[in-house]
Amino acid sequence: MDLNTLFKILMPRIHELDTPCFVYNLDIIEKNIQKLRQVLRPDKILFGVRCNPLPQVLKILHQNQCGFDVGNPAELEYVKQVAGDGADCFNGCPIASAESVKEMYAQGFRIFSADSASQVENLAANAPNAKVLIRVSSSNAGSVIADSHRLGVEESHANRLLDYAATRGLEVCGLSFHPGSQCGNLENWKAGISTCARLAREYPSLKILHIAGGFPALYQGSAPDACTVADAIRQAIGKYYPFTPVLWMQPSRFLTADAAVTLTTAVHTDESCYPRRLFVDASVFAGHGEILTMNNRLQYPICGLAPASRFYHYQVHGCTSSGVDTFAADALLPEVRVDHVNPSRSSRIVICNAGAYCASFVRNSVRTGFNGSKAPGLYFLKGEELVKNL
Numbered sequence: 001m002d003l004n005t006l007f008k009i010l011m012p013r014i015h016e017l018d019t020p021c022f023v024y025n026l027d028i029i030e031k032n033i034q035k036l037r038q039v040l041r042p043d044k045i046l047f048g049v050r051c052n053p054l055p056q057v058l059k060i061l062h063q064n065q066c067g068f069d070v071g072n073p074a075e076l077e078y079v080k081q082v083a084g085d086g087a088d089c090f091n092g093c094p095i096a097s098a099e100s101v102k103e104m105y106a107q108g109f110r111i112f113s114a115d116s117a118s119q120v121e122n123l124a125a126n127a128p129n130a131k132v133l134i135r136v137s138s139s140n141a142g143s144v145i146a147d148s149h150r151l152g153v154e155e156s157h158a159n160r161l162l163d164y165a166a167t168r169g170l171e172v173c174g175l176s177f178h179p180g181s182q183c184g185n186l187e188n189w190k191a192g193i194s195t196c197a198r199l200a201r202e203y204p205s206l207k208i209l210h211i212a213g214g215f216p217a218l219y220q221g222s223a224p225d226a227c228t229v230a231d232a233i234r235q236a237i238g239k240y241y242p243f244t245p246v247l248w249m250q251p252s253r254f255l256t257a258d259a260a261v262t263l264t265t266a267v268h269t270d271e272s273c274y275p276r277r278l279f280v281d282a283s284v285f286a287g288h289g290e291i292l293t294m295n296n297r298l299q300y301p302i303c304g305l306a307p308a309s310r311f312y313h314y315q316v317h318g319c320t321s322s323g324v325d326t327f328a329a330d331a332l333l334p335e336v337r338v339d340h341v342n343p344s345r346s347s348r349i350v351i352c353n354a355g356a357y358c359a360s361f362v363r364n365s366v367r368t369g370f371n372g373s374k375a376p377g378l379y380f381l382k383g384e385e386l387v388k389n390l
Contacts, residue, residue, distance in 0.1 A: 143180020
C-alpha cells in the first residue's frame, strides 16, 4: 500500500478513527492480480480462502475471475455468500475430513486433492468419480513457513498412489506442490516442477500443474519479486515438462498482504530503556497470530503516522500482559506521544502488510478476546474516501 497516499487520506480524520482497525485498499488486490497475469499468464489464479475470508476481499477476487481453494464447508459458505453457486472452487486440502468431503461433494464439488492412500479412500467413499490432484512433497528450504513435513507424498511413493487412485474410480487429472510459504529460494519452484514433470512423463493424463503458494509478499527484508519468480517458473516448465501443462497458480499471500494495514494507538511508553518500550492498543492475539506461529520469522514493517524531527528505536508490544505479545523488538519510529487525558490525541502506529491471514484470525470472533484485547474494526479506502465496513 502506498503509505504516502494512505497518510494523506487518514490524517484529516486520524483522531476520529476507532483503533485498532484494519484499513484496506481493495484496488491493490486488483493490481496484484493484473501483475501476476502480466508476468506469468497462468491458466487459473486461485486464492486460499484461509488467507483472508472477508467478503469484501473475496468479492473483488471473484470479480477478477479468480478461483478459490476451499478447505472445508465453512470456507465454502464464505465464498457462496459473495459469489453464489457460480464460483470456481476446488478443495486443495489433502487432509479434508470425511464429513467435509461428503458435504462439499453434495454441494457440487468435483475436484479434490490427496497425498495418501487414506485420503484416496476418503474421496472414493464420499466423492465417487471425483477428479483429484495428487500433492507431491517438495523442498521448502529457504521459505519462511515450511509444510512439506506435513503434506505431500514423496516422489518415490507417488506412482503407487497414482495407480491406487485410478483403481478406486477417481480421475487423477494433475499434480500439486508447494515451495513453502513466503519462499525466497527460486530453487524450490524448479525442484517442485522437476518432480511433477517426471511423473507427468509417466502419466500423460496429468495435465494440471498446481503451484499451491510460495509467491512472497514484501515484509521486512528482501524477497524475489513477481517477475523473478515468474521467470523461474516459466523456465523450469520449459526445461522439464514434456508438454505445456494447464497452470494453476495460488499466490494468496502475494495477492492480499499489501492491501491492508493495521492502525493502532499508542497507550504507554517507557523511555528509560533501549530500545524504548511502546505499547499499542492492538495485540498479536487479535489478528497477528502469525507472529507467534512463526517465532518472529515474519516481520511486519511498522511506521508512525505523524511527521517528526526526532526518531527513536522502540520495542513495539501489544496491549496484553503476555510475554509474547510483541510486534517488533526494534522499530525506528517518529517520537511517540501518549496523551492520557485525551487518548484520541496519542500517536498512531501503523503495522503494514496486514492483508494476509490477519483477518482470518478474527473473523466471527467476539469483540473482546484474550486478556481484553480487541478485534480490529474495518475501514476501506474508496477513492480518497474512508468508509467503515464497506
